[in-house]
Amino acid sequence: MKAYPFLDNVRKINPLVHHITNWVTIYDCAQVVKSLGASPVMAHAAEEVEEMCGIASALVLNIGTLTAEIIKSMKLAAVVANERKIPVVLDVCGAGATSFRDKMSFELLDTVHIDILKGNFSEMARIAGRQVRTKGVDVGDVNEDLFDIAREISMQRDCTAVITGKRDVITNGEKCFIVDNGTEIMTRVVGTGCMATSVIGTFVAATPGDLASAATAGLCCYGVAAEIAAESAKDPLKFKHTLIDNLHSLTEEQVTGMQKVRQ
Amino acid sequence: MKAYPFLDNVRKINPLVHHITNWVTIYDCAQVVKSLGASPVMAHAAEEVEEMCGIASALVLNIGTLTAEIIKSMKLAAVVANERKIPVVLDVCGAGATSFRDKMSFELLDTVHIDILKGNFSEMARIAGRQVRTKGVDVGDVNEDLFDIAREISMQRDCTAVITGKRDVITNGEKCFIVDNGTEIMTRVVGTGCMATSVIGTFVAATPGDLASAATAGLCCYGVAAEIAAESAKDPLKFKHTLIDNLHSLTEEQVTGMQKVRQ
Amino acid sequence: MKAYPFLDNVRKINPLVHHITNWVTIYDCAQVVKSLGASPVMAHAAEEVEEMCGIASALVLNIGTLTAEIIKSMKLAAVVANERKIPVVLDVCGAGATSFRDKMSFELLDTVHIDILKGNFSEMARIAGRQVRTKGVDVGDVNEDLFDIAREISMQRDCTAVITGKRDVITNGEKCFIVDNGTEIMTRVVGTGCMATSVIGTFVAATPGDLASAATAGLCCYGVAAEIAAESAKDPLKFKHTLIDNLHSLTEEQVTGMQKVRQ
Numbered sequence: 035m036k037a038y039p040f041l042d043n044v045r046k047i048n049p050l051v052h053h054i055t056n057w058v059t060i061y062d063c064a065q066v067v068k069s070l071g072a073s074p075v076m077a078h079a080a081e082e083v084e085e086m087c088g089i090a091s092a093l094v095l096n097i098g099t100l101t102a103e104i105i106k107s108m109k110l111a112a113v114v115a116n117e118r119k120i121p122v123v124l125d126v127c128g129a130g131a132t133s134f135r136d137k138m139s140f141e142l143l144d145t146v147h148i149d150i151l152k153g154n155f156s157e158m159a160r161i162a163g164r165q166v167r168t169k170g171v172d173v174g175d176v177n178e179d180l181f182d183i184a185r186e187i188s189m190q191r192d193c194t195a196v197i198t199g200k201r202d203v204i205t206n207g208e209k210c211f212i213v214d215n216g217t218e219i220m221t222r223v224v225g226t227g228c229m230a231t232s233v234i235g236t237f238v239a240a241t242p243g244d245l246a247s248a249a250t251a252g253l254c255c256y257g258v259a260a261e262i263a264a265e266s267a268k269d270p271l272k273f274k275h276t277l278i279d280n281l282h283s284l285t286e287e288q289v290t291g292m293q294k295v296r297q
Numbered sequence: 298m299k300a301y302p303f304l305d306n307v308r309k310i311n312p313l314v315h316h317i318t319n320w321v322t323i324y325d326c327a328q329v330v331k332s333l334g335a336s337p338v339m340a341h342a343a344e345e346v347e348e349m350c351g352i353a354s355a356l357v358l359n360i361g362t363l364t365a366e367i368i369k370s371m372k373l374a375a376v377v378a379n380e381r382k383i384p385v386v387l388d389v390c391g392a393g394a395t396s397f398r399d400k401m402s403f404e405l406l407d408t409v410h411i412d413i414l415k416g417n418f419s420e421m422a423r424i425a426g427r428q429v430r431t432k433g434v435d436v437g438d439v440n441e442d443l444f445d446i447a448r449e450i451s452m453q454r455d456c457t458a459v460i461t462g463k464r465d466v467i468t469n470g471e472k473c474f475i476v477d478n479g480t481e482i483m484t485r486v487v488g489t490g491c492m493a494t495s496v497i498g499t500f501v502a503a504t505p506g507d508l509a510s511a512a513t514a515g516l517c518c519y520g521v522a523a524e525i526a527a528e529s530a531k532d533p534l535k536f537k538h539t540l541i542d543n544l545h546s547l548t549e550e551q552v553t554g555m556q557k558v559r560q
Numbered sequence: 561m562k563a564y565p566f567l568d569n570v571r572k573i574n575p576l577v578h579h580i581t582n583w584v585t586i587y588d589c590a591q592v593v594k595s596l597g598a599s600p601v602m603a604h605a606a607e608e609v610e611e612m613c614g615i616a617s618a619l620v621l622n623i624g625t626l627t628a629e630i631i632k633s634m635k636l637a638a639v640v641a642n643e644r645k646i647p648v649v650l651d652v653c654g655a656g657a658t659s660f661r662d663k664m665s666f667e668l669l670d671t672v673h674i675d676i677l678k679g680n681f682s683e684m685a686r687i688a689g690r691q692v693r694t695k696g697v698d699v700g701d702v703n704e705d706l707f708d709i710a711r712e713i714s715m716q717r718d719c720t721a722v723i724t725g726k727r728d729v730i731t732n733g734e735k736c737f738i739v740d741n742g743t744e745i746m747t748r749v750v751g752t753g754c755m756a757t758s759v760i761g762t763f764v765a766a767t768p769g770d771l772a773s774a775a776t777a778g779l780c781c782y783g784v785a786a787e788i789a790a791e792s793a794k795d796p797l798k799f800k801h802t803l804i805d806n807l808h809s810l811t812e813e814q815v816t817g818m819q820k821v822r823q
Contacts, residue, residue: 058586058602060321064487069533074487075394076321079364082397089394101605131601131615134608222808224590224600269805270595279532282485323584327750332796337750338657339584342627345660352657542795545748
């Protein structure tokens, strides 16, 4: 699989990506979409999410600072997205940390169709029904098989499952991709997971016909941009800023030369 | 018109600028005010906005992530601002994208007095009653006369109308200013429109006697800071950070030497 | 007192710090915790704050953009924190600016136990019952004795009182520390006060046995990181980014060589 053509699609198509997300990383998520050459829109009022989602090419949901009201808006938007057959990406940020997060995640999964379900290992293990204790939104210490859990969720929920971490795993039950791009300093920065989800949302918005490949390409480009950033930026914020800016300047040569994707 | 004396006023008077704004660019809006030498306050609870607005020198409203509750707080604050005769600036961010945004914008315009109404071309065309389709909060592709729409809104709403874009147009119905400062990379950055509104709010807070001139001077200084930033910063986030910092260090020589304002 | 061992504790223990904070500086507060080597979690829904606080090592409350709902969540979380005997830090951001802020601050102080009460001079003077007029969230111009007010609050509320400013004062009624680290440019940056509170929350999370010393060590490390940042960064945002990154790279030599703490 070549990742660059998917980025090229984003830049050519300039899709609108509707987010209902958290208040911590909301700016970075929007700028990531913009840096990739697409258009972000962040809107969460129940009165307008359906209409906003009606003009978007993908819907990104992130429960990082969820409330009951926000979940209600997420459902309204996702129903429209499902009807319009545009991809819905859900980041189960912090699943496992509280029963409210778990309950709301399952409620979303049970009432609307999520096309791409994404989290880190402990979050996704919890969604798969394992007993896990998430430490806030950071990774727990469970040590089970990445691939099993991804495949399991993908089958249970008829979706593409994405587990991010040192190694990213992406599967729709049939195809399974591994992305080994990225760098250790990402764990020192607040929001790298949320931004990854926005990257995925942007890539599937531009190439909705093959969600697993588009998500894989997105994570690969994001990881390549991170690796280039880590060459010059050794501290967390400087690294984050350079990473986001690299998404804007990323070239075919860089992506093709550095991509580490296996099927 | 000379723009620098208006910036000098901001720095000397250090006005308090009350914002009820969106959750995406709220930090940048606050820092822009601070970098200009003024004091931002962001407060949106219905229980306190009247009192907060009672100690401010201008009120900035931005509907970027509006809810019905936020609009209620905006009205409460604007009533106080109207009574105290301090300028109210409204950014109709995303008008045209959903009927909720349009309805809430018109409701605000019909119940309180807005002194400065600001948006990009497609947003303002919608406020003027044209049929437009805004793609999220980015510019639509309508191609009508900037000046007509600005003048029309200014007459309809008895306000100063500001349309920002490659070329900024500012008119109070009598005087009309054009600002040609700024740079293309601003369109790659989330929040340049919101920040422009906060700049306007800060400048009219310091010089409330001539709103059109103060808004023009603000946009000119902002555009000059952007042009200087673009010389050294080629990527979006680096550009944004440098732009905000340049507002802090902007000199009389820079503003006077680079200002491109016509009446 | 040596400040560095307290930072070393943070890095070794990696505590989880639960925040219920404002929408302006929420990202920076989270990243400050992360840069120090700890884990932030920001969650404000009434349905989950008790459980989230149940896995945290400290609770940080900041009323910067308070609403009645947020105050309700703060109380729920603080009750759990009190039961679990983990430290609760309250930043009375903007106290004195509106009667709502004052009323909610007193309501919090009267219904739950606050372990560390923190504000700038005018905010804390208001909490101590003085008549003050805060200009938004910036410092007022009252000129009373720092030490008297800190001691008074500490006795009234049976807490550690922290007043930040050019000189930071920290007292638990018995011990009193003065921190003279820091730099003038901090007053040009939105959020330096909020970040200081998150630093304090992180340090007391790691060393809960001696709150006054841990808070002092935190403010000292923060001030040292700021002084080092000011050497290379002359503009507000560049300074802020460098400050946050310096918290990540701060060495024992830097802290010990530059600390200005007196008892």
